[in-house]
Amino acid sequence: MLLRTPMAIAVWDRDLRCVWRNDAARALQHVFPYYQVGRALSDLEPGLDTRGARQAMLQVLADGVPRIDREAHWTSPGRSEEHKLSTSFFRLEDADGRPVGLCSMVLDIGHSHTRDRLTLLHEASIRIGSTLDVRRTAQELADLAVPALADYVTVDLAEAVLPGAEPLQRLEATEDSVPAFYRAGVASIHDGVPESLWERGEAVFVPPSSPFTMVLDSGRSHFEPFLDTAPGTWLDRDPDRAEIIHAVGMHSLIIVPLKARGDILGVAVFVRTDNKVPFAKSDLALAEGLGARTALSLDNARQYTLERTAALALQRNMLPPRLTGTGEVELASRYMPSDLHDVGGDWYDAIPLPDGRIALVVGDVTGHGIHAAATMGRLRMAVRTLAYVDQPPCALLNHLDDMLVRLADESADACGARLGTAGATCLYAVYDPATGRCRLASAGHPPPAVVHPDGTVSFPRPPTGTPIGLGFGMFDSLEVDLPPGSRIVLYTDGLIETREADIEAGIDRLGVALAAAARLPLEDFCDAVVRTMVGGGAEDDVALLAAQIRR
Numbered sequence: 208m209l210l211r212t213p214m215a216i217a218v219w220d221r222d223l224r225c226v227w228r229n230d231a232a233r234a235l236q237h238v239f240p241y242y243q244v245g246r247a248l249s250d251l252e253p254g255l256d257t258r259g260a261r262q263a264m265l266q267v268l269a270d271g272v273p274r275i276d277r278e279a280h281w282t283s284p285g286r287s288e289e290h291k292l293s294t295s296f297f298r299l300e301d302a303d304g305r306p307v308g309l310c311s312m313v314l315d316i317g318h319s320h321t322r323d324r325l326t327l328l329h330e331a332s333i334r335i336g337s338t339l340d341v342r343r344t345a346q347e348l349a350d351l352a353v354p355a356l357a358d359y360v361t362v363d364l365a366e367a368v369l370p371g372a373e374p375l376q377r378l379e380a381t382e383d384s385v386p387a388f389y390r391a392g393v394a395s396i397h398d399g400v401p402e403s404l405w406e407r408g409e410a411v412f413v414p415p416s417s418p419f420t421m422v423l424d425s426g427r428s429h430f431e432p433f434l435d436t437a438p439g440t441w442l443d444r445d446p447d448r449a450e451i452i453h454a455v456g457m458h459s460l461i462i463v464p465l466k467a468r469g470d471i472l473g474v475a476v477f478v479r480t481d482n483k484v485p486f487a488k489s490d491l492a493l494a495e496g497l498g499a500r501t502a503l504s505l506d507n508a509r510q511y512t513l514e515r516t517a518a519l520a521l522q523r524n525m526l527p528p529r530l531t532g533t534g535e536v537e538l539a540s541r542y543m544p545s546d547l548h549d550v551g552g553d554w555y556d557a558i559p560l561p562d563g564r565i566a567l568v569v570g571d572v573t574g575h576g577i578h579a580a581a582t583m584g585r586l587r588m589a590v591r592t593l594a595y596v597d598q599p600p601c602a603l604l605n606h607l608d609d610m611l612v613r614l615a616d617e618s619a620d621a622c623g624a625r626l627g628t629a630g631a632t633c634l635y636a637v638y639d640p641a642t643g644r645c646r647l648a649s650a651g652h653p654p655p656a657v658v659h660p661d662g663t664v665s666f667p668r669p670p671t672g673t674p675i676g677l678g679f680g681m682f683d684s685l686e687v688d689l690p691p692g693s694r695i696v697l698y699t700d701g702l703i704e705t706r707e708a709d710i711e712a713g714i715d716r717l718g719v720a721l722a723a724a725a726r727l728p729l730e731d732f733c734d735a736v737v738r739t740m741v742g743g744g745a746e747d748d749v750a751l752l753a754a755q756i757r758r
Contacts, residue, residue, distance in 0.1 A: 214231060215242070217311045218310050225241060226308070263277060268298060293313065334347055335504055336505075345364060348360070352497060361476045363389065363391065365389075367509075375387070383445070385415055387420065388410070388473055401455060418431070418462050429460070458483070461486055463475045470506070473505075526554060532754075534757070539730050552631065560637065565637070569652070570634070583631075586611075589607060590633075601682045604633060604682040608676065611675055611676035631650075634647065646686050651671060653698065655695055666714060696753045702751060717736075720740055
C-alpha cells in the first residue's frame with residue numbers, strides 16, 4: 208500500500224536525512240531532489256530554499272505535534288512550471304516514546320491533479336453501489352465519470368449479470384456484428400446522448416475484431432489516447448459507429464473490463480469529444496480504479512439478485528398454488544415479497560379436515576433468504592401432516608416447537624453451537640361449521656381479525672405463547688364465534704409493522720382498513736386491505752389469508 212499509493216511518502220532520520228521513499232516520491236524527485244536515500248535537507252541545492260521545510264520538520268521532531276496539509280510551492284531548477292504541494296509531517300517514535308525520525312506525506316496538487324483523482328475515487332466509494340440493483344449501479348458509474356473524467360461513458364454488461372435478460376444467442380448476428388452486451392448505463396455532456404447507438408436495456412452489437420471483444424478475451428484495458436479512425440481499422444466493419452465518431456468528434460478512448468472474482472461482467476467505455484486533451488496514463492489508472500469498484504458492486508448485486516430470485520421461486524413453489532375451501536367457507540389470500548430485504552419465510556395454508564372442518568394457518572420464519580424459505584417449506588408440510596392426524600391447535604404448535612428444536616440439535620457443530628435453524632411465529636385455527644366456532648392458538652404471532660356481519664372489526668387475542676423453536680412448548684387456545692357472513696383474517700407482521708410505528712398502532716390501522724372494505728367481495732377485499740396497509744411496496748414480506756363464512 209505504501210509503495211503504490213499516489214501520495215509521496217518518505218521517512219527521515221533525526222538529521223533530516225532521507226532513509227526511505229515510495230514510488231510516488233521517486234517520481235517527484237525532479238521537483239524535490241531531496242527524495243534520494245542518503246541525502247539530507249541540509250545539503251545545498253542551487254535554486255531551492257529548504258529553510259521553511261527544515262524548520263517545520265525540526266519543530267515536529269521537537270514537540271511531536273503533526274503538521275497537516277501545509278502548502279508549499281516549488282519551482283525546479285531549470286524548469287518554468289511551479290508545483291503546489293500539500294505536505295504533512297508526523298514524528299516516528301521508538302517503543303519508549305523517543306523520537307527516531309519523522310515521516311513526510313506530499314500531494315502534488317497543482318501539477319498532477321492527484322487530489323482531484325483521490326476525491327473522485329472517494330466519491331465513487333460513496334455513490335457507486337448505493338443499492339443492490341445492477342442497472343442502477345451501472346448508471347451510477349456513468350453519471351460519476353461525466354464530465355469529471357470523460358465526455359461520454361457507457362457501461363455495457365453481460366446477459367448473466369442482468370436478471371431477466373434475453374439470451375444474446377437468440378439475437379441475430381452477422382459476420383460484421385455480433386450481440387455482446389446489454390447497455391446498462393450511459394451518460395454524456397450532450398443532451399439526448401447523441402453518441403449512443405443504443406438505449407439502456409438494448410443489446411449492444413460489436414464487430415468480432417473490435418477493441419471491445421479484445422478486452423473481453425484478454426481481461427486487459429484498451430488505451431487509445433488518439434483514436435485511429437483511418438481506413439483499414441476495425442471501424443470499417445462498423446459504419447454506424449464510425450459515422451457517430453466523426454459526427455461528435457470522438458478522439459480519445461479507454462475501454463475497461465469490469466472484472467470481479469475472476470469473472471468479466473462487462474465493459475466500461477470512456478470517450479472524450481469536446482475536451483480536446485487526450486487521455487493520459489493517469490486517466491487510464493483512474494478509469495481502472497472506478498471500474499474495479501463498480502465491478503465489485505455489480506458482483507454483489509448479481510449475487511444478491513440470484514439468491515433472491517432462487518429464494519422467491521422456492522417460496523412461491525412451497526406456498527399453496529390454490530386454496531381449497533369448503534361448502535361453508537370461501538377463501539382468498541395474498542402474498543407480497545419485501546422491497547427492502549431478501550425474501551423471508553412468510554407462509555399461509557388452508558387444510559380441509561374431516562366433518563367439514565377447515566384449518567387455517569399463517570406463519571413467519573425469522574430471517575430472510577433461501578434458508579428461511581426452506582424452513583418455511585418444512586413447517587408447512589409438518590403442519591399439514593399434523594392437521595391430517597387431527598391434532599388440536601395447542602398440540603400442533605407443541606409438535607412444531609419440538610420439531611424445530613430437534614432440527615437445531617441435528618444441525619449443531621462439533622462444539623454444540625446450532626447452525627442455521629430458524630425460529631418462527633405461527634397462528635393456527637380450526638373452524639367447525641357444525642358449531643360455528645373457531646379454535647385458535649398462537650405462537651408469538653399477531654392476533655387474527657374478525658370482521659363481523661355488521662362490518663365491525665375485533666381482534667380476539669388467544670394466549671400468546673413463545674415462538675416455536677425455543678423449546679418451551681407453552682401454548683393455550685381460545686374459541687371465538689364466527690356466524691354466517693363474518694370473515695376471519697390471518698396475516699403476518701409485515702402487513703401492520705413499519706419502521707415508524709409499532710405493531711399495536713399497525714393493528715389499529717388494520718382495523719380501520721378492514722372495516723372500510725368489509726362490504727367488498729372477498730378477492731377485492733384482500734386487494735383493498737393490502738393496498739391500504741402497504742401501498743405498492745412492503746418493508747417486510749406480507750402474507751394474508753381471509754376466510755368468509757357463507758350464509
